[in-house]
Each structure stands twice: as C-alpha cells, then as structure tokens.
Amino acid sequence: MEDLIQLGIGMVAFYAAIISTLSFFTDRNYKRYLKKKGERQLTVEISVGIHSQHDDPVILITMANPGDRTVTVQTPTILLPNKSALFFPDPLSNVTFPHDLQDGKNCVLWTSAYEVIKQLRNLGFRGETRLVAQCTDGVGKKYTGNSILIDAG
Secondary structure, three states, X not given: OHHHHHHHHHHHHHHHHHHHHHHHHXXXXXXXXXXXXXXXXXXXXXXXXXXXXXXXXXXXXXXXOOOOOOEEEOOOEEEOOXXXXXXXXXXXXXXXXXXXXOOOOEEEEEEEHHHHHHHHHHOOOOOEEEXXXXXXXXXXXXXXXXXXXXXXX
C-alpha cells in the first residue's frame, strides 16, 4: 500500500513538473508575442525592373507594413558602400512622403536606373556597386532592406 502511495506522489510530482514547464514556456512566448505585436514593423526592398510609365529600367524601393499598426514612412534612401546615401528630393511614387502606411499595405518609389548610375559616377563609383534600401519611420527608427548590385560603368 505504501508503494502505491509513493507511486501516486511521484506521478503527481511528475505531472506538476510538466505543467509548470509548459506554463513557463507558454507564458514567455506569449509575453514576447505581446511585445512584438505592439511594435511598428516595416519591410524595405530594392529591385530593378520596368515601370509601366517609363521606357527605361527603374530602381524600385517597396515599403510594406506587415504589422498591425500604422507606420509613418519618410522618403526612402539608397545607402552606398562608403556609408553615404542617395536621397530623392522629388520622388516618383504612388504616395506622397511622409506617408501613413496602414497595416497590411505597401507603397513604392521608383527612379530611373540611368539617373542613379549617373549619380554614382559623379560620386566616383565605378564597376559593380552595392545599393541598399533604407527607410526611416516617423519616430526615427531606421529599417534596412535587401541590397542589389548595379554596374556603375
């Protein structure tokens, strides 16, 4: 009988250990989820393509808001290998900047690839040059996207 009681106590202790471990990890992940849920999120992507309004190739910068809060986006920039940046004082875009980007939405900025190459050459870049897209939100947080290689000649 005493062995049966010891077995019962052991099973209860084992069950309690499993429940407390599951509770710990679930609680920790839930807190992480709640923290991330409230954060502003923005993805930035740079690519080369053809735009319907231009005959020449264009560089596209796409900003998307996968989060659940509106993000105010400033005009994106292109980061250069020497840590300087190309700015767009009068960008061609489907929105005006600064822009309140709703959750689940995106916006696009485009510019002539030839114009970017011309600016790169004026800055002394030659050959393949890595360009990185970056955007800043309304509170100054920077979001850096992917990079592309472009031949600056």
